[in-house]
Amino acid sequence: MIITLKHGTSDQQMNEFIDSWKQKGFGVHVSKGENLTILGLLGDTSSLDTEMVSANPFVDTVQRVSAPYKMASRTFHPENSVIKVGNTSFGNGEIPVIAGPCSVETEEQVISIAKDVKAAGAKLLRGGAFKPRTSPYSFQGLGEKGLQFLVSAKKETGLPIVTELMDIRQLKYFDDVDVIQIGARNMQNFDLLKEMGKTGKPILLKRGMAATVKELLMSAEYIMASGNENVILCERGVRTFDNYTRNCLDVSIVPYLHKVSHLPIIIDPSHACGQRWMVPELAKAAVACNTDGLIIEVHNNPEKALCDGEQSLHPTEFAQLMKVLPQIAAINGRNV
Known part of the structure; x- marks a missing residue:
């Protein structure tokens, strides 16, 4: 249920009103704008009479929320x-x-790539230390050592780190990580999502390979309801009946989520197509659709990469792309 307070309601009056709802067992989410203060009641509000709520002298409007994500x-x-x-x-x-890079392989490798992508205009450094792989025989990442190499690259370049957490037991190694990524395979690992709600760190939540947009938002809700509202959504393509690309990139998710949610949505063109030559075109399409960010795989020797080299741009290709993207963004009045 959404309760809009009347203009001029004092902070004391608002706090007393909020406390009255908390005493009844409801959670209360407060959103204060320049002209409006909106209270969201969390819990089973089905038995509440909207007319009785509206009778409060501080209440302007009352609205039920039909969406399961609040x-x-x-x-x-x-x-x-x-x-x-x-x-x-x-x-x-x-x-x-x-x-x-998709995976951190050596300290020299990740520092070199970090310097290259920063010079081209990247604002954050991605790199996998713990890697979920379809085959148990594939490279699984360097683990804690990989995180140490990422921290070295951060110290060298100043780029914040984005890396994936697969298991809550790994969290003790993530003190110097700036953004925790929850991958597509863990999007509905609800116990893990609840723990992410306790971290306070920004969470990059990737859409599952066969997840609906509603399911993505409900997974975000798990994190937010557990106390962490710093959630960035990520579209990385979904599986379809066709296999000419690794996945099918759903760019329509960007305008849709901008309409129904306040959370930022970024695009991962690398995992979407799985083919290096397609990545720049999909990145351009994402920017044209007003994405709130991009996450792109870059490797200094893609042919010899231990993971996903076929979808990784060479630093020179990434630099060329970064010269074009601002031109597309400018059409919508935005900057890359």
Whole structure:
């Protein structure tokens, strides 16, 4: 249920009103804009009489929310959420680019790539230390050592780190990680999502390979309901009946989520297509659709990469792409 307070309601009056709902067992989400203060009641509100709620002298309007996701809904939070990571923000109109190797292989490798992508304009460094792989015989990542190499690259370049967490037992190694990625395979690992709600760190939540948009938002809701509203959504393509690409990139998710949710949505063109030559075109399409960011795989020797080299751009290709993207963004009045 959404309760809009009347203009002029004092903070004391609002706090007393909120406390009255908490005493009844409801959670209360507060969204304060320039002209409106909106309270979102969390819990089973089906038995509440909207007319009785409206009778309160501080209440302007009362509205039931039909969507199962509440905190992720734009109805609850009309203004865009801006997620800050270091000196970079997602959701404020800029289009930050996250770039780096699929897997961290050596310290020299990740530092070299970090320097290259930063020089080209990337704002954050991605790199996998713990890798979920379809085959148990594939390279699984360097684990804790890989995270140490990412921290070295961060110290060398100043780029914030984005890396994937697969298991809550790994969290003890993530103190220096700036954004925790929850991958497609863990999108509905609800116990893990609840734990992410306790971290306070920005969470990059990837859409599952066969997940609906509603399911993606419900997974975000798990994190937010557990106390962490710093969620960045990520579209990385979904499986379809065709196999000419690794996945099918759903760029229509960007305008749709901008309509129904306040959370920023970024695009991963690398995992979407799985083919290096397609990545620049999909990245351009994502920017044209007003994505709130991109995450792109870059490797200094893609042919010899231990993971996903076929979809990784060479640093020179990435630099060329980064010269074109601002031109597309400018059409919509945005910057990369």
